[in-house]
Amino acid sequence: MSRVVFVDRDGVINVDLIGDYVKSWDEFRFEEGAMDAMKILTDAHYDIVVVSNQAGIGDGVFEEEALWDVHQKMLAEFEKHKVKIKSSFYCLHGKNAGCKCRKPETGLFERAAREIDFNPSETFFIGDKATDIEAGKRFGLKTIFVRTGHGAAEEPKLQGDLVPDHIVNNLAEAAELLRR
Numbered sequence: 637m638s639r640v641v642f643v644d645r646d647g648v649i650n651v652d653l654i655g656d657y658v659k660s661w662d663e664f665r666f667e668e669g670a671m672d673a674m675k676i677l678t679d680a681h682y683d684i685v686v687v688s689n690q691a692g693i694g695d696g697v698f699e700e701e702a703l704w705d706v707h708q709k710m711l712a713e714f715e716k717h718k719v720k721i722k723s724s725f726y727c728l729h730g731k732n733a734g735c736k737c738r739k740p741e742t743g744l745f746e747r748a749a750r751e752i753d754f755n756p757s758e759t760f761f762i763g764d765k766a767t768d769i770e771a772g773k774r775f776g777l778k779t780i781f782v783r784t785g786h787g788a789a790e791e792p793k794l795q796g797d798l799v800p801d802h803i804v805n806n807l808a809e810a811a812e813l814l815r816r
């Protein structure tokens with residue numbers, strides 16, 4: 637039986653350009669160990685679903701076409717390494733658009749739930765921001781926080797309702813947790 641895992645993109649799969657967006661493929665760099673981690677998840681029969689905020693589109697920082705170009709090239713790299721991505725869901729709205737999908741809102745997970753079968757309480761979401769943890773918890777997912785990307789700076793925010801199920805250094809460690 638397959639199982640689903642949700643993975644944030646920037647700061648988890650690829651290096652987050654803190655304060656800027658990945659606006660083209662030459663700005664995209666995989667996090668160290670991320671490719672191997674994604675392969676481990678693939679081989680452990682996870683259906684990997686990418687969920688990512690890209691407010692730079694809605695806020696006019698870069699073009700949607702550029703986002704899809706980066707996305708397609710990322711998928712091509714995954715394919716080369718025999719990593720399978722089940723699906724990807726992006727929020728393209730601006731930071732202040734008040735949409736229902738920009739994390740910590742749960743719209744991306746709701747969209748996923750319309751297409752993919754999963755039980756939230758048995759499904760993990762891996763992210764590097766407190767808002768990822770918040771979104772995951774609101775939707776009833778289990779959460780894994782990584783210290784890459786914004787993680788190290790955001791870790792102090794993980795208090796009270798925002799305490800994740802696991803805190804690990806990076807996606808490689810998250811995959812080690814999940815492979816069992």
Ligand SMILES: [Mg+2]
Nearest residue numbers: 644646647764
């Ligand atoms: Mg992120």
Ligand SMILES: [Zn+2]
Nearest residue numbers: 727735737738
């Ligand atoms: Zn949105």
